[in-house]
Amino acid sequence: MHHAVRTARIHPLSIPDREREAALLTAFNQGDMDRVLALSEALPETETTLLLRALALRAANRLHEARSLLTRLTQLAPRTFEYWNNLGLVARESGDVETAAQALQQALTLAPQSADAHYNLGLLHLQLKNWPAARESLLGAVQLAPDFIEARLYAAHASHLCGDNFAEEAMLENAASWPPLPAEQALMLASMLSTLGQQETALHALDQAALPQDDTAQALRGRIIAMRALLHERGNRLDQAERELAQLPLDDVSTQQPELACAAWLAHAAVAARRGDRERAAVLYERILALAGDTEVRIQAAFGLAAARDKQARHSDAWKALQHAHATQLTVARAIVPELMAHDSEPLAMADLCVSRIEHDRWKPLASPRADQSPVFVVGFPRSGTTLLEQMLDAHPDFCAMDERAFIHELTERMNFAGQPYPAALAGLTQIEADQLREVYAAMVRKTVPNLGTRRLVDKNPLNMLCLPMIARLFPEARIILCLRHPCDVLLSCYMQPFRSPAFMVLCSSLERLARSYVRAFEHWFNQAEIFAPRVLEWRYESVVTRFDEHVQRLGHFLDVEDAAPMARFAEHARSKGYISTPSYAQVTQGIHGRAVHRWHAYREMFEPVLPILRPMMERLGYTDS
Template structure:
């Protein structure tokens, strides 16, 4: 008598597994499908059948198969994960999320499941949740490069610059990436100022071996052009754009809107730098017309606002800026919803104050002398801080590190240690203060490892809100407060993009900006009275009108014998290449007065906020 194996037998499963391992998907399907409806089919055979259906793009069938698996084995995380992957491919995000949450609950130590959940959230642009899930994956497997890359992207989208930098800390040593990931990685590295590494990542990227290769190569050219433009290397940017003729891009629009927007943006930015404003505006308008998401709309609208402003079309510039802010509000609402309610305070650090009484109770510490302390350049954003930074960096005795949030990082370190800022600053021990200074210098030397004996320049405008921390660690430091007419400052902030979600909210209206400006300076002047630090006021309008006189004054404040190298800042900035702030192009143009009283052309729109600003206008000596 011949033995007959039941369809659910180990033999059937073994044959399906062998076929699957040798890539014979047709045999897996042929073996599994006839018996799939039988109730006693082995779960492993059912898993293999679902995987074969998925790889054959028979996703509805794969979904049904994996549903059977999880109904039969509801405690197996792998099966829920498989169901989620197929559901995501089908666009059923609700099923995918539910399945992944179940999988995470069943197997919280499985990094791949956290990674898949993070990818799902990222696809939906739920960036806060994506960041949390992807960071969880990295915490479980620190060498999980795909997770580090996607976690960095989520941090980037959330405005978590520190998290992004930590995720990409060793990116220069990563193996070559598929070009899609390489483009994402290079984009983030470039935004951090790691231009050389970004170009290397693109150079080593692995192109797809299909019809997508041509489109991908063009996307790389568009990114390289943008990176060169961002580094003020316009000739090199134009050379890259020569590989992206606009008439060819029109044909690719239906199959790759991502390419079209990237190429239009690069062409538009270069055209604006070359002075071809009509052409630039037309390209930004094309980007706006495509409207494939709030981030693209914001980029295009801010670009258009800048061009229209240069053309003297002020109402058109404001309308474009309104579109940009509406898009950024959409982004911020998903990331910092608590800041989008009436009465919120985006500049939360301005609420932290130290009184005379509290300062009098501070313990005495041994501190660095002035020459051994950083030079802090502060002021409300768009007050001329980048110009001053480049002047200092042009002098051989100083070295800037671009814009960093290291002082804010020290405050977070205090809070993570269970201390309250600024209340517990006065109780810091000598060891704790020395440790915070060591952390600060370690972070700084990662950015400028060749600092040597040069004096560090820490330019971060909103460090003006951190004067208690600066004073506690570096009370002898030279601090330079950059000033500019408040209305020019507010207009400039309103017309330019900022990545940090709280600043997106702050800059969303002139009223919010005016309130934030006054709040920041009220705190500053209170702390000036309390701490009496060494501060030089650097007034933009006076510098423009009497440049040499103010360079001499700056040199005297810093104890520099010859301040002449500072006058060559434009040449220095051009040679330096990447500058992280929106002023990257302006600082290469030398001193000019085109930005003085620019707000007069928009005076009608400032009338409602002048009463908010008037007390500070009077205190600073500016006319309304």
Template sequence: MPPSATELAHAMAGAFNAGDMERVIALAGQAGDATDEGIQLLLGLAQQATGRYGQAATTFHHLAHRRPDASAYWNNLGVACRLSGDLSGAEQALAKAISLAPDDADVRYNLGLLYIQQRRWPLAREALLDAVDRAPQVIEARLQAAYACYVCGDNTCQEAMLDGAGDWPGQPGEQALVLSTMLSAQGDLEAALRTLARAQLPGEAAGDSLPLRITAQRVLLHERNNQLEPARRELAQLPLDALDRLPPDAHQARADVWRAHAALAMRGGAYGDAAALYRRALALADDDDTRVSAAFALASACDRLGRHAEAWQALETAHAGQVEIARNVLPELLAPGSQPLQMAEVDRAAHARWQPLPGPDSRHSPVFVVGFPRSGTTLLEQMLDAHPDFRSMDERAFIHELTERMEQVGQHYPADLANLTGAETDQLRAAYFRMVDRVLPDRGQLRLIDKNPLNMLCLPMIMRLFPQARIILCLRHPCDVLLSCSMQPFRSPAFMVLCSSLERLARGYVQAFEQWYRQVEVFAPRVLEWRYESVVGDLDRHLAQLAAFLEIDNAAPMARFAEHARNKRFISTPSYAQVTQGIHPRAINRWQGYRAQFEPVLPLLAPMIDRLGYRL
């Protein structure tokens, strides 16, 4: 006699718990027309576990319509649809599951994975943060939420999601690569390397490319942290002929290994070799991220070789890829006339309504280093950080985050700065220093250096909280600044859009400085202009001026900034390698090699070039 539904379900459960999914499916075949709910559930789970996603979707579809009030079945259907490629069906099923169980973290996690697959990054970030909020102990949800934040440029939430990640259990190889990238981006090289060391690798031959990719990642992590000897030791384990043994479709592994070899070729001055390797990586790039990374690196190699036309062509490829990335994060920024830079200012009449409030003196206020990106801010930061009286926290957006905090509690920035009480400004300063202390827990009484170029757009907040602060404005020839910005793979989606064309970037530059000068007229801050070209020409004199401005006695330690930078654990900005090499003039008038590309925007830039004291 055929087994009863109860007996069959019991046998299937035993096979399922033993991991024998094929037997589960075979036993389900004995059910005939039986529609036992338990049998159908085990069948669907086994079909999904064995990669029969379309069949699993059909099974869960029957279950969900049989029990439309069961959110778990809709959730299972959504997962099966997503894995089978039916993304529309997945979204409908998961929406139904959420309507039935709005607090179910698992459903929100699966919805976040769907949005990642659809590259709808803001929605993925929201869904995954919601999942973590409901189940903060689930590592998979934290990792995926961190990645969505990483893509969206939300560094604060990314760091919160990765709190303690260096001690997480080993992750599958692909996830370990992503996690190590994020940990490295926030300056935790040790945790990034531990993540790679613990990576779980598949045993079958198809996984042979993952060890190569992980080793290539270690090369790039060490190089990114100016640890060249460890990088070379890792690279020795990656002979290029090892790629010949890979399957023909192992594009990512080949690209990763070529990029690792190219990065150290660049450090060794072998720019031609690096360019050839980056070209090969670019030709095989399967996704926007790899394409963008290889194209920017190729542009840098070609620039060093003096092949300016080839460099610009590579930059056009890189920026086209970044536009596609940004389109999935902040599509509104691609609209005509949009403003990627967040600009808000206070006019004289509004400032006249500010009530005088007490604030710390200059020695108990941060020293703010501002200026348009790629104007020499990192160089100055390392000079100041080399002095024993100062401590830098690398580039942080804490002042900008305070403006967002005001908005979150219903206060409008900058208009409501006029209405803040002394207690409220104390609270904002305390919030600022809490963020600082998480980054620099051992700062003690050292004076803080807050280097963030675009704090130049946040002068109202700086002056409300730290009216006696010393501010250093870094200047460099605008065309050299714009060229350098164009050649950097910025992670911020807003900056991806800003740098997507030279005209857009030039307009943003001019608008930023026009606002700066209007706000300087309103607030009359204590500002020192620090001109890159003059510093290169006469470092000692300018260090003496800097010391006088900051009221310090001995400027000598700041002259040893290159040695100090070489010993630093991490420098987050694209200048991480340049600042270890000391002062050199080769970055001055570099833009002249690209004058043909700049000609259309020179009329737009000319008035600001003249105002800043430069010439065309």
């Protein structure tokens, strides 16, 4: 992936009082690099003339010549960090990553508080696809220079790739007020904002994107159109998506511009799939897989192809596409979570964190909110119908959902960071500490849902089922709804989703891993539920589909709601809401149907090896393998 770079801040050493050198510096400050090159040829080689000529050569894309001059400067003045920083920048751009790494490390040794050096090292790590190191360097640059927009953008990008949603959101917090960005950067920003649900800010970033004044402008303009179409599709505005794509007809797209071609095909395929034209979508996804070099694009296309072939009942082809998708995802995960690559690794580390009955007996009594002052927690293994239930609750005027947020998990991380190991330290929490944790949670909620008012919060995060100790400590009176669905349908649906979390990429990379983690998650849940005895409603997907009205009333009764009727109008509510963060954003706008029940039967051959792992838990949950 190409990354725009920021020229390092230049602090010339001394400008001799000579007319030509003064003219040279003036030309550089005015951005007249051709004049800098012309003037510098006739001047003696001082540090100043060498530096300005090197930077002018870089601007002219004569990178090898620029690198040679900057290398000489580091030899002439080895304690001057700017020379090392610029050498690192130019070496990276010319493809000499070894020299770039050595030069930037030396720059940081000389000036550890230089945001520019941290930034350039972060860009090098991005180029090398070393995402965790890139994230660390770029976040370091932002810490030193909070208003450094390019550093915030790429720090968000590295955090996005690492699955660090909190850091990504923090880096993009004020993105709506950023100045116009170059088109390439605006596309990156819009893509990230889309995953955070900030569709309007993403569209605004594209509207004000600055196109280059060269022959790449047309392709970038086409990619912006394609991104706008994807944003509208993601927000369930299909008519607007099609109006955008009318400006980018497929006949006008050439494989000579692969990035534009893949962007256009991806957008056309997404809209075609939503309109039910699965063959057209599949053909376009196959074109992308034959052409795209970008890993993320290939992953999107492979999962899209699998979904299209599945709906066509071409299950063998769907499975092949899924295997390709997961193999590609694992190349990303391997760079971020190498410790999870072992066959027996456990991506759901929270499943190991339990409170025993003896430990629970040592908990100090604490004052806590009443049920009507507590969130309603929607939990369950991912792809068990949690989004459907969330939208039903959100459709009722007494409730407000906030999309999928890991706020409860964040509280466990904060405890660990403060030297209070979770969950053991829950026993010794004081009233003040518990209140502080609730206030941290409330602050995160207010930031996400500023207009909550008197409505009850719906905290839907499936894997909060692994955080029951924290919920029980802070909100012991809270209502919890456990979503259930046939385990094989759950696993198939997880296997077909392009999850962004690196740990989840690993978790979903095979049915065997999924099956073992599913069992461990429910073993954890049952163990902790027996100890804490929370107020739980089991919400079984198959029963809801067949007896919807009955279950709406049952839900209302559990939540002490007099009139549950608005919950039945969830599909209309979801369509008007626009953006929904989870992969079910399209399905929940269609209302109740049974097409997702027993979907796994079409892939039974693939499930046979994992049924022995699942069968005991299936029986406990009331399901069979027929």
